[in-house]
Amino acid sequence: xxxxxxxxxxxxxxxxxxxxxxxxxxxxxxxxxxLGALVAWMSMSSVAPLRWIAVAFIGLIRGTPLIAxxxxxxxxxxxxxLLPAFWAGTIALGVHNxxxxxxxxxxxxxxxxxxxxxxxxxxxxxxxxxxRRVRAPLALRAILPxxxxxxxxxxxxxxxxxxxxxxxxxxSSRNLAASTYEPLTMYLIVSLYYLAIVLALTxxxxxxxxxxxxxxx
Amino acid sequence: xxxxxxSSFSTGHEGEPLVEMRGIVKKFGDTVVLDGVDLDVHRGEVxxxxxPSGAGKSTLLRCINGLEQIQSGTIRVAGEELxxxxxxxxxxxxxxxxxxxxxxxxxxxxxxxxxMMAQRDVLDRPKQEARERAERLLERVGxxxxxxxxxxxxxxxxxxxxxIARALAMxxxxxxxxxxxxxxDPELVGEVLQVMRTLADEGMTMVVVTHEMRFAKRAADRVVxxxxxxxxxxxTPEQVLENPTSERGRAFLAELSEE
Numbered sequence: 001x002x003x004x005x006x007x008x009x010x011x012x013x014x015x016x017x018x019x020x021x022x023x024x025x026x027x028x029x030x031x032x033x034x035l036g037a038l039v040a041w042m043s044m045s046s047v048a049p050l051r052w053i054a055v056a057f058i059g060l061i062r063g064t065p066l067i068a069x070x071x072x073x074x075x076x077x078x079x080x081x082l083l084p085a086f087w088a089g090t091i092a093l094g095v096h097n098x099x100x101x102x103x104x105x106x107x108x109x110x111x112x113x114x115x116x117x118x119x120x121x122x123x124x125x126x127x128x129x130x131x132r133r134v135r136a137p138l139a140l141r142a143i144l145p146x147x148x149x150x151x152x153x154x155x156x157x158x159x160x161x162x163x164x165x166x167x168x169x170x171x172s173s174r175n176l177a178a179s180t181y182e183p184l185t186m187y188l189i190v191s192l193y194y195l196a197i198v199l200a201l202t203x204x205x206x207x208x209x210x211x212x213x214x215x216x217x
Numbered sequence: 218x219x220x221x222x223x224s225s226f227s228t229g230h231e232g233e234p235l236v237e238m239r240g241i242v243k244k245f246g247d248t249v250v251l252d253g254v255d256l257d258v259h260r261g262e263v264x265x266x267x268x269p270s271g272a273g274k275s276t277l278l279r280c281i282n283g284l285e286q287i288q289s290g291t292i293r294v295a296g297e298e299l300x301x302x303x304x305x306x307x308x309x310x311x312x313x314x315x316x317x318x319x320x321x322x323x324x325x326x327x328x329x330x331x332x333m334m335a336q337r338d339v340l341d342r343p344k345q346e347a348r349e350r351a352e353r354l355l356e357r358v359g360x361x362x363x364x365x366x367x368x369x370x371x372x373x374x375x376x377x378x379x380x381i382a383r384a385l386a387m388x389x390x391x392x393x394x395x396x397x398x399x400x401x402d403p404e405l406v407g408e409v410l411q412v413m414r415t416l417a418d419e420g421m422t423m424v425v426v427t428h429e430m431r432f433a434k435r436a437a438d439r440v441v442x443x444x445x446x447x448x449x450x451x452x453t454p455e456q457v458l459e460n461p462t463s464e465r466g467r468a469f470l471a472e473l474s475e476e
Contacts, residue, residue, distance in 0.1 A: 118284055119321035119380075123335035123387060124311025127303060133334060137325050 006185050017172035025158045031094035036101030043106050061099035067160050074164045089161035097154050108143035148205030152198050235260045240290035250276050252446040263417045265433040266426045268443035274426040278393050282313045311339050314384030314392040318399050320376040322368035328379050329364040332386045354382040358412050374405030391422040442466050
C-alpha cells in the first residue's frame with residue numbers, strides 16, 4: 001500500500017478521532033477562557049491577596065509540563081472518584097491554557113494607553129461605561145491575534161491527552177502505527193490532520209481580526 | 218495659606234468663583250507636589266498656568282476634575298465640593314472639559330463617534346441631537362469634512378482640534394487644557410491656538426497649562442506662575458511676564474528669553 005491508499009484507508013478512523021480532538025479542545029478552551037478571564041481580573045485587582053493568588057497560579061501552571069499536569073490530575077482524581085479520561089483531559093488542558101490566556105488578557109488591557117481611560121473618565125463616563133466603550137474594545141484588538149496562536153497551540157497540545165488513553169487523533173495514530181507496522185506513514189498522516197485543523201483555525205482568526213481592525217482600511 | 222493673594226488685583230471677573238481651590242496638598246508617595254495652593258477661577262476668566270517643569274502645573278489642573286486625588290484642601294466647582302465618589306465625580310466631570318497633551322482620541326471610533334459617545338452615554342442626548350451638535354462643533358474647529366475619518370488619519374493639529382470639539386460637545390462650564398500644543402510639530406501649533414483664542418474671545422472659562430507665552434500674553438486674563446510646589450506669582454500677563462516681582466518669576470523668565 002502506498003501513502004495515499006493508507007490516507008484513504010485510515011480516513012474513517014482519523015475523521016472520528018478528529019471530532020474527539022475538536023470537542024476536547026473546544027470544551028477545554030471555553031473553560032480556559034472563563035477561568036483565564038477570572039484570573040486576569042484577579043491579577044489586575046487592587047486587592048493584593050487576589051493578585052498573589054493569580055500570580056502563584058500562573059507561575060505554577062506555566063512552570064510545570066502539561067503532560068505532568070495531565071497525569072497528576074488523571075491519577076490524582078482517580079484516587080477519589082473515577083473520572084473518565086475525556087473529562088480529566090479536558091480539565092487539564094483547560095486549566096493549563098487558562099494560565100496563558102490570563103496573561104494574554106492582562107497584557108491586552110495593559111496595552112490600552114492610560115490616557116484613553118482618563119479621556120473617557122474626563123467626559124463623565126463611568127468606570128463601567130469606559131470599560132465597555134473604550135478599554136474592552138481596544139484590549140480585544142490587542143488580545144485576539146495572541147489568543148489565536150494560543151488556540152493553535154492548544155489544538156496541538158491536546159495530543160498529549162493520548163497518554164491517558166483517550167481515543168483522540170494522536171492516540172489513533174499510535175494505535176494504527178502499532179497495528180500496521182507503518183509508524184512513519186501514520187505519524188505523517190496524523191500530522192496532516194493537525195495541519196488542516198490549524199490552517200482552518202488560522203483562517204477564521206484572521207477573518208475576525210480583519211473585521212475588528214482599529215479602523216477599516 | 219494666604220487667601221488675599223487671589224483678591225489682590227482685579228481682572229474684571231467678580232463674584233462667586235466657578236473653580237475654587239483652597240489649601241491644596243498633593244503628594245505622590247512621600248513627594249509633596251503641591252503644598253497648600255489656593256486658586257480661584259471666575260466665570261469667563263482665562264487663567265494661564267506657567268512655570269518650570271515639575272512645578273506642579275499639570276497636577277494642579279488634573280486636581281480640578283479629580284484625575285488626581287488631593288491629600289488635603291478643598292475644591293469647589295460651581296459651588297459643589299469635589300468628593301471622590303464615582304457617581305459624584307462622573308457628574309462633576311461631565312461639566313468640565315479636558316484637553317490633553319497627547320490628544321487621547323479613541324482610536325477605534327470615527328471622529329464623529331468620538332464626539333457623540335459621551336453625549337449619548339452620559340447626557341442621554343437623542344442620537345440626532347448629538348450628531349447635530351457634533352457636526353456643528355466640527356465645523357467650528359474647521360474639520361467638518363473629517364467626521365467619518367478615523368483619528369489615525371488626521372494630523373496632530375487636527376486631532377487636537379477634534380479633542381477640543383469632543384470636550385465642547387458636553388457643553389462644559391469650564392475647559393482645562395494640559396499643555397495642548399506641546400506634542401505638536403511647530404507648524405501645527407498655530408491652528409490649535411487659534412481655536413483656543415476664539416473660545417476665549419467667546420467667553421469660555423479656561424484654565425490652560427502651556428509654554429506658549431504668545432498665547433498667555435494675548436488670551437490670558439490672568440497668568441499664574443508656579444514654582445516650588447506652589448504659586449510664586451500671579452497677575453495680568455503684563456505684570457507677570459514683563460515685570461515679575463518674585464525671585465522665581467524673574468529666574469523663569471530669564472530662562473525663557475535665553476531660548
